[in-house]
Amino acid sequence: MDEPGSARELIDTLCSRFDEFRFPEVSDGTDGPLGWPGYDERRTQAREKTGESESVVCGVGTVGEHRAVLIVSEFGFLGGSIGADTGARIVGSFERARTLRVPVVSLVASGGSRLQEGICALRQLQEITRAAVLARRDGIPHVAVARHPTTGGMWASLTAGADLVLASPEATISFGGSRVRDPGETGLAFTAEGTFEAGQVDRVVPRSELPTVLTSLVHLLCLTLATQPAPAEVPEAPRTRELPDSGGAATQRARAADLPRASAYLDRYLQNRFELSGDRSGAIDPGMLCGIGERDGRAIAFAAQTGTATTPAGFRTATRLVGLAERLAIPVLTLVDTPGAANDAAAERAGIGPAIAGLFAAVAEATVPITTLVVGEGGSGGALALAAPERTWITVDGYFAVIAPEAATAILKRDPSEVDEIANRLRLRPQDLLELGFVRGIVGTP
Structure with missing residues (x-):
């Protein structure tokens, strides 16, 4: 299985230049909107571990000869889970892509919505989907890469809803994560190869080939805009x-x-x-x-x-x-x-x-x-x-x-x-x- 690596490592392999977006935080309250005990401490530990302030890194990068907006999961930050601040960054990134008239490339590795933020996290899936739909209406193409693991709402919204979907070999890709489905339910159906055979993924791409494939694909998608x-x-x-x-x-x-x-x-x-x-x-x-x-x-x-x-x-x-x-x-x-x-x-x-x-x-x-x-x-x-x-x-x-x-x-x-x-x-x-x-x-x- 390809190791997922950090968001920054992945960005460095794909982009000759990357300018990160800066978004204001939208979450408030001690221990998040639910007042979940210990949540602030968990987030602090995640920041110290990864060097990131949230579970996605977003910006505009140069891929080959063309620019694209990148949305890259940092799985080391609370399992790449989606909270209110994460959702705001993803929504803002689609809005920037519409302004810049460039494709969106999302590289996802996420366990889904963040438990400690409850329904406030879950509703981000609606906000993300709406932002992606608005970009689609403006003719902005979106290619997603399902890395290991891509489960829950982030598979069912941002990733599977993209115009084109790539996947990392042997990555776990499923709506139901391993901890919430029947323990006896395992096998090919929950992998990149299984989703490809089921017509849900366009191509399984080893990480060593991903820069070449995305460079070519971003070139084609930029041509669609012209x-x-x-x-x-x-x-x-x-x-x-x-x-x-x-x-x-x-x-x-x-x-x-x-x-x-x-x-x-x-x-x-x-x-x-x-x-x-x-x-x-x-x-x-x-x-x-x-x-x-x-x-x-x-x-x-x-x-x-x-x-x-x-x-x-x-x-x-x-x-x-x-x-x-x-x-x-x-x-x-x-x-x-x-x-x-x-x-x-x-x-x-x-x-x-x-x-x-x-x-x-x-x-x-x-x-x-x-x-x-x-x-x-x-x-x-x-x-x-x-x-x-x-x-x-x-x-x-x-x-x-x-x-x-x-x-x-x-x-x-x-x-x-x-x-x-x-x-x-x-x-x-x-x-x-x-x-x-x-x-x-x-x-x-x-």
Whole structure:
């Protein structure tokens, strides 16, 4: 497990310069608002032990070439717990970020709300969340790092509510801390790795790699603050080919093992990128790539299918991505390549219908421009949900259909030998889709 280290040590590894914020204390009374016996003495001991006056250190730091507001927990100060003064510092830091127009990076290691301040500490979670929401409304991006441990309200508010969430390897991450949950409840679910598998964390990052990862990520997030929401350009195809001469040929091309998939397009299209992971509801779909990348000095959000049936988690992750792009006012590129939505019992139990509906709505409601390129299979509603109305293009290797030709043949109760004929009647080839007005152009012709 990565050792958490002190707040100052962590700041020194991340920032070439750091200017700490100074906030007036808001707490009053002997032994805090509850008059908790011995509380003043505990705080004095914590100050002497850590050299800090509270459980967070806040300021503006230079990360790589860009400035960001840092909120860094000092776990040695009463377990990084949150009291009234802590809450005021965090709220004030979000307000400074709005004024400075810079991202927020919170590095959390906390046991939650401070017991000795009772409800006065607990209500700080509402104040912190409100400050984060106001910053979000102003387009200020927020990335959180869940260190060891991140539990209780600080996981459920500041950390899990961030736009992007990183985690330290083997860190304890959970709403219920080890001392308050059933002693028998242990294991992967309460760790960084478990929360990643459950779609609640975007990436697990060793501390040795954290400076590099955050430098790159802060760079991308600063680009979002400067990017104008002009439409993303249509990607070029990795290869050129003649158009298919039949519907059957079109479907075979889109399913070919050597077909360039989404990663090949993204590698050519973006200079660098950060992929987010998970639907924040308990699952990951590795067949849906979502994230933010840089193209010629602009930030571009992307959501890309990779040739597999899209699960409810995939649709929800794409919906999350479109929502993030909307908040940050950056354009979106979507790449369509799926035989369709997953239709097994597990997908139905996980809410495949509502998940697709959510993505349809997010695309329909988006005010930022969305550009779509069909790079492989365009299988029915599972593909259409990711397609931008009136801003969709297709490659020579793609097709789009109301349903796959094999399924259409079965629905029509026709012999399987008639699949190619049905494919032709569906008019699913790129040139058919252009003539029908579904796509604006074809990419990859000689």
